[in-house]
Amino acid sequence: MTRQIFLWLFLLTGLAASGQQNFTPLRPPNPSSAVIALRRNGVVSFIIISNLSFNPTVEKSFAGPDVNQGLIFSPNLKGSYNVSNLVALGLEYYGSTGPFFHYYDYQQQEHQLFAATDLNFNPNWEFNAGVGYGFTNSTDKVIVKIILGRRF
Secondary structure: OOOOOOOOEEEOOOOOEEEOOOOEEEEEOOOOOEEEEEEOOOOOEEEOOEEEEEOOEOOOOOOOOOOOOOOOEEOOOEEEEOOOOOOOEEEEEEEEEEEEOOOOOOOOOOEEEEEEEEEEEEEOOOEEEEEEEEEEOOOOOOOEEEEEOOOO
């Protein structure tokens, strides 16, 4: 079993969409997967998200201009589908809403959505790349990211 070091706590979860008429969550095959039934005009379609993770972070500056701010909440979410044993395609959302209970106005918050791919070419290495778009004035409009990581 390989160990991975993460600075953030990953919370793997299924999708909870209770109370919405068009979405019915089904029991996922494992804790990091979700099967969603979408009913429209009497026709039921199924969407399988094979990798689903919710990664909320709480951030605190200990130096610099933001040292006097409180804890900053950043919700992060990733959903992907394994196209093959090598490739997974998906969407990633990253956000920063501001200090708890004193959230910034929407245009001062950061909200980014990425189309991303994961390549699983070796169990000891991870590769993730994507192109993202920022939705607010405080976020870069177009972002390109490449992550190459070594698991140990």
